[in-house]
Every structure is written in structure tokens, then in C-alpha cells.
Amino acid sequence: METVTWAQALAWRMRRQHIETVTDASATEVVRRLAGVQAQVASAAELAVRLRRRDPERITGLIAEGALVKTWAMRGTLHLLPAADAPAYLALCGAARTWEKKSWQKNFGATPEDVEAIAEAARTALAPGTPLTREELTAAIIAETGSTHLADVLGSGWGMLLKPLAWMGVLCHGPSQGSRVTFTRPPWTSLPPVEDAARAVLRAFLAAHGPATPDTFDAWLLRKASRRKDVRAWFDAADLAQVDVEGTPMSVLPEHLDELLDTPPSTSVRLLGPFDQYILAGGTGSPHLVPPAHRADVSRTAGWISPVVLHRGRVAGVWDAANPTAAPTLFEPVPSQALAAELTRLHTLLS
Secondary structure, X not given: OEEEOHHHHHHHHHHHOOOOOOEOOOHHHHHHHOOXXXXXXXXXXXXXXXXXXXXXXXXXXXXXXXXXXXXXXXXXXXXXXXXXXXXXXXXXXHOOOHHHOHHHHHHHOOOHHHHHHHHHHHHHHOOOOOOEEHHHHHXXXXXXXXXXXXXXXXXXXXXXXXXXXXXXXXXXXXXXXXXXXXXEOOOOOOOOOHHHHHHHHHHHHHHHHOOEOHHHHHHHHHOOOOOHHHHHHHHHHOOOEEEEEOOEEEEEOHHHHHHHHHOOOOOOEEEEOOOOHXXXXXXXXXXXXXXXXXXXXXXXXXXXXXXXXXXXXXXXXXXXXXXXXXXXXXXXXXXXXHHHHHHHHHHHHHO
């Protein structure tokens, strides 16, 4: 088994994710390369893409055009996904069927039969090209199913009863009406078989976030809600190359092995925004990525992931997205000129 250091692995990820050097690729291709972009906070998704591209094209127009879709995907959070790729991600998220777990039913008061009835009612309500607000969709579902006991959960901004519908391919987010979200029928008519979805999503994940273990992938996908034997089977079926990353066996796509082995450690300083995929997929619990003593500064309360300063691929500090002109809080010494150049670039993008 070939061996690589964590410094090499992180440097390779930075190259693959267009962090080390920005790209001329389209915004849609950047989202594809990152295996989706978390979009719970719209401005964070916008910044994640803009930091990686030379062209300042914004992603809002791509959602309106249908090149990107916004929907609940990995970890039950809102993501931007290329419309052509989204069915595979949703099929794999839905394969865990979390709404059938007793803990889920207890928390949200809905049975699997309730979810199936809600899904069928939503299919009927969401006519092609006619987005509905959350309130309109909730009213239509209740009128069809009589599920008045679920009205509060259906109307909640957390969307817990609508997430399974997204994973079934029943709905996705439509164009906003001011501050009000809408839902619409997705552009796809069916989802792929789980085995095909797993192959596509795993390859996309490893192409940006490898080398990785099944546990890393499982945590990124659904916070380890999938059955371990299923995740192991997905890896076994993918015909992957193995590398030793400082004592830990990890998987990488065979076609990327030589490139990974030849990647020198990075010396760069880079700034990433909140909820960036580099941090989310790498995992805030990875001591090689986030210093354990500062994990609480990066992964904060209510699931907030801080904007970070990277040095040599590791988190070396955080900065304030609400006050980007303030000096970053550094955990370790960082080359001052390189940091100043990154801050200038950030301010230009945010202006």
C-alpha cells in the first residue's frame, strides 16, 4: 500500500477543490466538483463558489435557469446541486429511510404511512411550473390528507416532514417570493437505483474530498444514519485504490492515485467562508484538519461552521463574516503578506 502524509492529502484536496488556485470552470462545474454546496445560508453558498472562480458570475441566475437546484440533501441540510446530478444524491440520502426510524417518528409525530400520504398529496399539489409557498403547500397537503395534527410540523421552517419528500424526488425549492420560500416539482421524473446512485456519489465525493474512509463518507452523507454494511458495500463495489495516510488506510479513485502521491505539501494561506465544503466534508472532528483545542471555534453552537483561515491546508484561525474587515483570530502564526493578500481578495469579492 502506498503511503502519503496528511500534508499531502490536504494539499491534494485544496487543488481538487480549486482552493489552491482559482479556476475558469463554470459555477455549475464548481458545484459539481465539490459534490454539492451547502446552502442553508445563501450568502455562504455564493461565497464558496465565488472564492474558487475568476469570473464573478453569481449562482442565483443558475438556479432560475435550472442548471442548479436547491433542495434538502446531505445531512438533511439545504444544498445546491447540478440538476443533472441531483437525483443520485437524493436517492442515496433517501436510502436510509430515516422517516421509518422510531426516534424520527417520536420527534415529529408522523408515521411512515403519514409520510407516504403527504408525498402523494404533494405530487398532486405541485403542478409543473406552478411553485407553491410553504403555507400553500401545507394547506394543500392537509386538505388532501386530513392530517391537521401535522400542520405545525409541515409549516415549520425546518422542513422536517418535507425533507423525505425531497429525498423521494417529489419536490425541490422553487424561486423565492421575497422572504418566502417556495416549492416546485423537480425537473427529473425518477431517481436511479441505490447501487447506481452510490457509485456516482461516492466517486464525486472522493474526487474532491479523498482520500477518505467509509466513516468519513457516512458522516458527510447523513451523519452516519446509513447502515454500516451498506456503506461498506458501496466502497467494496467501487474498485478503489488504497493508501496509508499516516497509519490510516483510506480510499482514493485509482485514476487519482499518482497525482496524490506526487502532490507536495501546500504552503499557502487561504480564506474560506462559513459552511465551506472543505471543512464540512473533511470533518471538524479531524485533528489533521482542525486543531482539537479550537474545534469549538470552528464548529459552533446550533451547527454553525465558522469562516476559516487555512495555512498549509489546516485551519489556522477564523474570521468574522459579519465584520470581514476585522482582523482574523489566529490559532498559530501565519505569513503576514500572504494573509494580507487573501484579505484583499476577500474584500474585493464581498464589495
